[in-house]
Each structure stands twice: as structure tokens, then as C-alpha cells.
Amino acid sequence: MTLPPNEYSRPSNWQDFERLSIALLSAAYETRMRRWGSAGQRKNGVDAWAKAADGRVIALRIEGRTERYGQALAPADIDVALAEAASFPHPVDEFIVLSAGPDDAGVQAHTAALTARRKTAGQSSVVVWGWPTICTHIGQQPKVRNVFYGHEVQSSPKRKLALLAAAFLIVAGGAGSLFLGKNAIDASKATPPNAAANVGNIAANLEELTGTYRQCQALLDKNVFTFTHELAETCRDPAASQLAALSKKVDRQKSGFDAQVQAELARLLAIFHEDVREAVALTSVAHAFDTAVVQSMKDGCAPGAANQRNSPAVKQAGAAAVTAQLRYYYLLKDFVIPEMAVATEILQLHASGAPSPEKMKAAAGRMEQLLTERTAYAPRETRWPFTASSAKHETTRDAAPGAEQQSDTREEALWRGVLAQSSTQSLRGRSKDIDALIACGALKEDARALAQPGS
Template identity: 30%
Template structure:
């Protein structure tokens, strides 16, 4: 009987030790996920700040402040989510896994915005090269102006879609995901859970639902909307009156003027070609090495 009692006690001690190890491992996984999520949240916040600052972001802005930093961080979070399966309850893990996949898809919105912005810049550079011709082709000039505007407008809409996705879904989702994980971590170590943390954690389902149903309605005045995007609803509709059309065209002209400089950054061959044909002055070479804004 004594021997049997010793075996039972020994088994119970071993079980508690094993449970403690599992709990410690779970807490470590949860803490690492929170750290990775914090890093991703900072990267997205920096991107949002840049997009708020500029009515129209050029490709170097998007690369430096958005797609570059975010692509590194989002892969870390995706890997962390895979490890959380054993540390979270099934329902929480399922929602976090689903929204992390959505965020991975949303990160491609940044790549789309980058690609479309780059396409606009290509059109601008081509229009500058058209000016090298000794005989001006009016039809080509008109056609190029139209293609530049269409490319610029498409890029602006892509940037707006990316901005609203970050502001209204990605950042709130990251905050709620962290809360879910922190609730679990506190439960593992039997710590009290603040009400505001529980409230944030419970928002995840609604964010997931709203994100799945979000599709940006193409704005009629995207450049005008971009100026006020930081204080506007993603569903805002701007009146298409005559006055607004004038403002929209003025905003577009502002982007177009800036694009003739910003589109040339880092394009050494294009700059040399435009200098040699007389479209650009020698001073334009500073754009080859000038730090981006």
C-alpha cells in the first residue's frame, strides 16, 4: 500500500511538472506572437502615417514605408499563428488563423498599389520622352495625356483601398488578435483579465465579418477624397457637382506636376536620355542619388 501510494504521488508530481512545462511553453508561444504582432502593427502604423501625409504616394514612398517593412513582419506573424494551435482554444485559433490569412491577402493590396503607382510613373516618363521628338504629334500627346490620367486615377483608387483596409481592418484586427492571445496567456497563469482586454478580444469576429464584406466603392473624385481620407468614412460619397469637379482637376494637376520629378527618382538611364535630348537640365542628375522624401 505504501509503495502504491508513493507511485500515485510520484505520478501526480510528474503530471504537474508536465503541465507546468506545457503552460510555460504555451505562455512563451503566446508572448512571441504578441511581440511579432506588435512589430507588424508598428509597420502598418508607419505605412498609414505615410499615406495620410501624402495625397498621392509615389512608388518609393510605398516601398520604403509599406511593402518593404510589412512583408518581413507579416511572414513572422503567419509562422507564429501556426505555432499557436496548441496554445489557444479551437475557436480563437480558428478566427486568428482566418484573419491572419486575410491579412496576408491584404498585404497584396500594398503590392497592387505599388504596381499601379509604378505603372503611372512609367506613363509619366514616357510622356517626358515624347517631348524629345522634334516634331510634336498632337494625337500622341492627347492619347498620352489620357493614359496618364487613367493610370494616375487607378493608382489613386488602389492607394485609397489600401489605406482604408489598413485603418479600418488590419490595425483593429491586430489589436484584437493580441487581446485574444493575452486573455489566453493570463488564463494559463491564472491572472486576472481586465474587462477592456476581453472587450477588445471579442471584437475579432465582427472585424472578420466586416472585412469579408468590404469592397471599396470606386470614388468619383479619388484625388479629392484622398485629401480628407484620414477623417473620412470608407463609405463616404462626395457630391459630383461642378465645383467638386474643378477641385478634383486641381488636385490631379498637383499630382501630375509632382510626378514629373518623383517618377524619375532612381531612373538613371531615363534621366540621361532626357538630358541628352534637352527635356531635362543637367541638374536633374541629382535625382539619381537624391534621398527620397
């Protein structure tokens, strides 16, 4: 049994966080992460590292050893981390920064841009795992979960109720109406100059972000399975970039809002950051499947080795990824996109300069209902996840595939279709893996085209 994402207790100190991080990454990469330097003392900007079975070098930087433990990172922190890690003596393929603080859309956008530039220059990728992302990975590693959180999993029903209640109060901003009570309506009658124009400007950015989520839903809708590069290009990266821009705009213009609007924007941004975190976690699960596929192809390079792409481990990774995509599809369709529409409506009401109390109350009620239902949403378990994904545009989130579709034969056929696609799709953007597979004869020279973005 696993806890829902972000429901694992954060370690109370950096030392325990370091131990958890090293254990988690060791399990995720199926290798032993080794401390670089003495315990608790960073060397060359790196806390731990390992060489994976496929030859990739992974370096970890575990933030928060000072009084900043648990605080959010900023883009400048990533720049400092990379500058310090430049002296690390081994050529790094993946540089992972772990933080006990929250995920941040601005940091995600910054690292995505850095990775694009660094890959072009033959340098490592850069990834940041905030605590919510780390929780998602904990849920995927049973051994780590049982060692560090076995007691919490056993007591999860009671704990879940407490956490959901706390989360609801945080998002809601306290008891009463979710966003707009009488005080908010009264305050809107005395707003600073240009407040309506500023709020309207924010609403326009929100519509752009909504458009990205619609494109992401359309992508998931047309595919039984969506691979990492598509999720990154259509869902994760644009959403992170647009939310970072929106957050900066809110920060720059906050002096032009009254206190109540500032509070509402802060609550809305908290929801939007969770939406982006979901996209980051979704892409991470797909990446784990791609990595499993590529590793199975490399395993087949050994003399006399059989093709392992249809191994139980690869299929399990594929099932986990498609299940996550199915969940995210309904999350977008039933919650995220409707929430964005209500948030836009709330801001547009403020931008009108004289919002109707009745309309304000109705919008607040719709948002409250959406968030309540979203908090309670738990995907239906199924033994046919690929079948369920193929029929998602015809069903609701709580419905199972029709009886005529529920068969192991259909499920296997859909899985084999995904597996066939993975021979190219899982390789996109992975130049070193492609080089290794060409060298062993598993791929032809023209496969190098897969390493290019948009190929």
C-alpha cells in the same frame, strides 16, 4: 465590370497559365511577349521576354510546369531562377517570376532585398507575382479579362456570394465562433511549458507590424497622392519583411504552443498575408502610373512631339492609382489596424496563462465583425477621386466629399498638382529612364540624383 481581386479562377494547368501570363504581361507592358525557346520548354531560365518601347528588356519566368503547379514559392526558388537566368543572352532590366500559388511575405521581402543589391550592381530588378497579384493585374486589363474571364464577369454576382461564403469559412476555420470556442478555452488550461512566454513574444512582433501599418496610414493621410518609392519604403517592404520574420518565429516556436493556439496563429497569419498582398498590389498600381508618366516624358523627346504627361492615358493611370490608395487608406484605418489590435489582444490573453472565457468570446466576436465588414466593403465610386483623397481624413469610407468640394475645377487643380510632382517623384530610382531623358535633353544632369535611394 470587373471581379474583386483574387476572384478569378486559376487556370487548371500550367499550359493555360503560361498563355494567360504571356497575354497579361504583353498588355501590361504594351508590347508583345515572345516565348524564349519552344512552347513549354524553358531556355536560359526564361520562358518569355520582350523589349519595351522605352528599350527596357523584360524577362518572364512562369513557375509551376512540374507537379509543383499552384504551390507557394520559397526564397530559394527565386535564387535558383536568377542563377538559371544568368545565361540569358540579353541584358535584362526587369525579371518577373509568375506563380499560380499564393503571394508570400517572405518571398516579397527576399526579392526586395535582392533588388536593392542588384540595382547597386547594375543588374535587373526582381518581382514575384503570385496568383492574388496576378488577379489584381487582370482586373486592370479589360482585353485580357474579357478573353480569359468574360464568362466569369458576366456571372459575378452569384459567384461572388459563393466565393465570399467560402472565404469566410476558410478564414473563420469553420462554423461557430471565429477563433475561440469552448474547446479553445478548455485547451488553454493545459498548455505546454513556456507557452505563455512564446505567445507573448509573438504578440510583441505583432505590435511592430501594427506600427508599420500606422506609419503607412499616416503617409497616405498626409498626401493626396503617394508615389511608388514612398509606398515601397514605408508600407510594402517593411510589412513584408516583418511578416516574414513573424512567420519564421511562429514556425520555430510552434512546438511550444498547444494545438488550438497553433490553429489560431495559422488563421491569423492567413489574414496578415492578405494584408501584405494588398500593400503589394497597391504599390504595383502606383508603379503603373509612374511608368505611364515616364513613358509620356520619353515620347516627348521625339522631334516636334508635344508634352504628353497630361494625356488621357496618364490621367487614367493616375485616377486608378489614387482610387486604390483611397481604398487602402480606409482598409488600414477601419479594418487592418483594428484587426491587428484584436489579434494582439487574443494572443495576450493566451499569454496570461489563464484567459477569461468572457474576454476570449468578446475578442472573437470583434474579429468576426471586422472580417465580415471587410469582406463586404466596396469603395464608393466617384468622378472626383483626387478630391475624395484630399478629404479622406475628414470623412468616413462610405461618405462622399461635401457638396462644396465636388467640382471639376477642384479635381483638375488637384490632378495638376500630382502631375507637377510626378516630373520628379515618378523618376525616383529609375536610373536608366533618367539617363535616357538626360540624353534627349528632357532632363538636366542634376536629375541623376533622383536615381539614388532616399534622394
